[in-house]
Amino acid sequence: MFPNQFAYHRPSTLEEAVGLLAADPDAKVLAGGHSLLPAMKLRLAAPGALVDLASIEGLRGISADGAVTIGAMTTYNQLVDSDELRARLPVVAEVAAGVGDPQVRSLGTLGGSLAHNDPAADFTALMLALGADVTAVGSQGERTIPADEFFLDILTTALGPDEILTAVRIPVPAGRVGMAYQKHEHPASGYAVVGIAAVLALGDDGTCRSARVAVTGCAPTATRAAAAEAALVGQALTPETIAAAAQAAPGGLEITGDLYASAEYRSHLVTVVGRRVLEQAAARARG
Amino acid sequence: MADTMAAPAKVAITLTVNGEQRTGQVEPRTLLVHFLREGLGLTGAHVGCDTSQCGSCVVELNGASVKSCTVLAVQADGAEVLTIEGLGRDGAYHPIQEGFWEKHGLQCGYCTPGMIMSAYGLLKRNPDPSEDEIRHALDGNLCRCTGYQNIVRSIQYAAQLMKDGPTAPVATSAD
Numbered sequence: 001m002f003p004n005q006f007a008y009h010r011p012s013t014l015e016e017a018v019g020l021l022a023a024d025p026d027a028k029v030l031a032g033g034h035s036l037l038p039a040m041k042l043r044l045a046a047p048g049a050l051v052d053l054a055s056i057e058g059l060r061g062i063s064a065d066g067a068v069t070i071g072a073m074t075t076y077n078q079l080v081d082s083d084e085l086r087a088r089l090p091v092v093a094e095v096a097a098g099v100g101d102p103q104v105r106s107l108g109t110l111g112g113s114l115a116h117n118d119p120a121a122d123f124t125a126l127m128l129a130l131g132a133d134v135t136a137v138g139s140q141g142e143r144t145i146p147a148d149e150f151f152l153d154i155l156t157t158a159l160g161p162d163e164i165l166t167a168v169r170i171p172v173p174a175g176r177v178g179m180a181y182q183k184h185e186h187p188a189s190g191y192a193v194v195g196i197a198a199v200l201a202l203g204d205d206g207t208c209r210s211a212r213v214a215v216t217g218c219a220p221t222a223t224r225a226a227a228a229e230a231a232l233v234g235q236a237l238t239p240e241t242i243a244a245a246a247q248a249a250p251g252g253l254e255i256t257g258d259l260y261a262s263a264e265y266r267s268h269l270v271t272v273v274g275r276r277v278l279e280q281a282a283a284r285a286r287g
Numbered sequence: 288m289a290d291t292m293a294a295p296a297k298v299a300i301t302l303t304v305n306g307e308q309r310t311g312q313v314e315p316r317t318l319l320v321h322f323l324r325e326g327l328g329l330t331g332a333h334v335g336c337d338t339s340q341c342g343s344c345v346v347e348l349n350g351a352s353v354k355s356c357t358v359l360a361v362q363a364d365g366a367e368v369l370t371i372e373g374l375g376r377d378g379a380y381h382p383i384q385e386g387f388w389e390k391h392g393l394q395c396g397y398c399t400p401g402m403i404m405s406a407y408g409l410l411k412r413n414p415d416p417s418e419d420e421i422r423h424a425l426d427g428n429l430c431r432c433t434g435y436q437n438i439v440r441s442i443q444y445a446a447q448l449m450k451d452g453p454t455a456p457v458a459t460s461a462d
């Protein structure tokens with residue numbers, strides 16, 4: 001299998017890349033290629049031109065001040081190997097280690113995963129739970145988009161056609177905070193049938209001060225599980241309150257069925273994976 | 288449709304394959320595995336599933352283990368590529384190849400080049416892997432004959448050989 005014909009560009013600056021995208025509505029960004037090239041080989045996508053970001057400086061790497069900033073072209077393996085992440089946001093490295101297989105992790109990028117917005121992607125849910133901000137550069141300049149406003153629908157984000165996702169900025173929460181992600185993965189593809197990310201913060205009195213829970217794999221796009229969050233805030237995190245929040249988690253979600261799992265089964269999995277991931281996040285918050 | 292339109296001009300690429308500089312003229316849509324096989328006659332990397340699942344096309348690209356059916360040849364312009372053909376030295380097998388020979392790590396052989404290249408990627412990062420780590424490292428490689436048991440043993444054998452012997456894993460200059 002091979003893709004349709006297309007023109008290939010490998011610009012060395014962001015300005016050039018944005019210019020190429022703005023000039024040609026049929027052009028698409030190429031990052032790690034591990035969603036785009038398979039889709040092009042199946043002729044599900046047939047862009048007239050590819051703008052490869054590989055030679056643009058400054059899109060790769062991880063830096064930290066108050067928050068952690070990750071360049072869009074940073075690969076999963078670079079996330080796995082990052083000492084900075086292991087020290088400050090280990091959940092990011094953990095999730096990266098569970099994406100696909102070693103070869104997918106060699107080339108697949110964080111920016112590509114978020115821009116693609118596969119309904120079963122792992123990092124979409126994680127970025128929602130972490131409350132990350134996405135930075136994008138287009139012909140109108142640079143803007144910052146909160147994760148909550150970034151993932152719009154299946155394979156659709158808030159990025160404009162000439163906008164390039166350049167970085168993701170993740171706040172590093174202070175105090176007693178637990179972060180976790182778990183997925184029930186499809187045994188063949190490894191993609192999440194249901195994946196849930198949770199970030200739980202405890203107050204001085206030990207009750208749950210804030211909860212961000214996000215679900216992937218079961219709806220057109222990853223979304224916050226507002227019912228689970230509401231059930232946790234203000235509660236002591238006991239096995240009972242966690243079980244109740246997990247039970248409430250499917251409420252308000254637009255859960256869909258497909259050939260892998262019915263909506264009913266997925267809804268059940270949300271409660272099971274939900275309980276496990278909330279237990280893990282709560283245990284980590286307690287320290 | 289794009290297919291019936293005039294093909295975009297071929298692009299000249301230059302890359303280092305198994306230590307030698309190679310050049311070619313490719314359509315932008317040419318996949319690296321096809322360039323290696325048909326352009327350079329290096330037929331060790333196989334096309335199996337052609338959907339980034341099976342791993343029979345694994346090669347190293349700038350020191351990273353990749354599936355060459357999911358990389359464009361133009362993306363490899365200027366890069367270092369290592370294929371199964373580049374592992375042996377001076378007519379001698381690489382320890383991983385020796386492991387697959389000694390421990391019967393193949394039956395039909397179709398997946399073998401990819402298995403060996405994935406093992407190479409693993410042993411470079413982790414020279415002393417546990418059985419569990421070996422199995423995880425083969426997550427992206429499918430074998431439909433042997434059931435993986437002997438493949439794992441082959442890699443364990445190779446790891447031991449490389450620890451004992453004088454031959455360190457061959458590294459591309461990009462490592």
Ligand SMILES: Cc1cc2nc3c(=O)[nH]c(=O)nc-3n(C[C@H](O)[C@H](O)[C@H](O)COP(=O)(O)OP(=O)(O)OC[C@H]3O[C@@H](n4cnc5c(N)ncnc54)[C@H](O)[C@@H]3O)c2cc1C
Pocket residue numbers: 028029030031032033034035036037038053072073098099100101104107108109110111112113115116118120121122123159163164165166189190191192338339340
């Ligand atoms: C065998 C296999 C298994 C996989 N398993 C998993 C899994 O378990 N979990 C998971 O989450 N994912 C999985 N993936 C998908 C993988 O994570 C992809 O790498 C990722 O979804 C896309 O990242 P990429 O860098 O490869 O992007 P590309 O494929 O290059 O691009 C994807 C899309 O995003 C756009 N794009 C990319 N980067 C940018 C940018 N910086 N700005 C604007 N637009 C951009 C492209 O135009 C394209 O439309 C798997 C893929 C394969 C092939």
